[in-house]
Amino acid sequence: MDVFAQRIVGWHAARTKHTDLVLAALRMGTWARAHQGRPITGGVIHHSDAGSQYVSVRYVERLALEGLTPSVGTVGDAYDNALMETIVGLFKAECIDTTVFHLGAWKTLADVEFATAEWVEWFNNRRVHSTLDYRTPAAVEEIYYAQAPAGEPATVNQ
Template sequence: MFWLAAVRDVFSNHIVGWRCSDRCDTDLILGAAEYGIWSRDVRDGQLIHHSDRGSNYTSFRFAQRLADNGILPSMGSVGDSYGNALMESFWSTLKIELVHRNSWRTRDEAEKAIFGYIDGWHNTRRIQRDLGWRSTDEYETAWHTHQARQDQTAIVQPEPTGTRSPTPPANRGEPQPPTPQPIEGTASESDRPHWPTARAGPAVSPAPQQADGPGCIEGWSHGGA
């Protein structure tokens, strides 16, 4: 038997961790989870890990490892085929695009092929409709670039003194008071750029799946095949 466990990021569909083994045990899924923790900026209390209710995922060792890294556990309901649908869709894609089209003589050959598929194709080059026809790497890069630009433009500038025009008098026949001139070195109201009041992700359709970005409130979907 040859088993593969993988962890998928809900935000970008990126496979953040995976591991192969000849045994379907807790060490297998711990290896995939450790790979994901190593490759991501996991922050205490800001990551949810979702899986089915397999005995490996309900084990004390696995639950303790999640707790040690501040990861919140989540599990699907018993007998619910949709409880981990995000991960199941990846297994279907992997089998269609790789497994059913090839055969390998040894497990080492199979593991190398899986490495090439996940790290050399799925994460870096395979475009996805849900990501605006981008790969997972391209989607995350676009998100980080957009956030960096938003951080630069979201700095609130102090209101210069004397730049607002007074309320005009009710009687239009009366002479209007002169408009105060901007203080030297400051911008007038009309010249002031519009500072955004909210932060959003890149213009990608559809929007990211219930997440704020890598390293923020997000979810991992874990499964084995």
């Protein structure tokens, strides 16, 4: 997720939480940004919880190759990664626990993948967010990049 506009840029579904799962999501996110003409530049921080897949050598090496600076939250502190905890909760409530994006029982991983793809598209392009002044993540980015000097990355004020 890109914190600036709360846009989901990379995701992946799998039966286990191994390093390959998060590597696939990372590759999707970096590819998507480059494909949109907004490649990752220096100064971008990648924050995660302290899960073993996020601190694995393969994952940390990939972050370095992509030019991302790793940041790992403290163990057992849900507040340290509150935005992602919220997004996971929304995903479960709005996609997994309802029949809006999938009818019937979840039978295959493909069922989850298709529903997730639809939910992410809806989340980024049609779901308004109160924290974004009731705009979508896509709209927030569009407004920002229309006004920003070419090549200037978005920043989050703290």
